[in-house]
Amino acid sequence: MRIAILILGVLALLLGGLWLVQGLGLVRIEPIACVGDCETIEGFNPGWAIAGAVLATLGAFGIRYGLRRR
Template identity: 55%
Template sequence: MKYLAVAIGVVAMLLGGLWFLQGTGLVTIAPILCVAECEALEGPSLPWAIAGLLALLFGAALLWRSLRRR
């Protein structure tokens, strides 16, 4: 169970960091695969920055807690 928590924490931190960087406008990535009409995120987006920060903090807390447990 510890290894699963570590893996989820790392993935959440990586995705959260990417979402935060995209939300602040520091990174732009074009859509790769779209089901409908997709557009790249233009400029900063506060909801994506907040979601990324929350995911990053969740992943860090989960990683810290799973590595701290005995």
């Protein structure tokens, strides 16, 4: 169980970090597999920055729990 939480924590931390830097306008990535009307995130977007910070924080807690000794 801890291994799964650790893996999910790492993925959440990486994805949350990406959303955070995109929301802050530091990185611009074109959509890869788009179904519908997709747009690139350009400039500051507080919604994505907050969502990224929350997800990265949850990922960090997941990593901490996964690495914690009994």
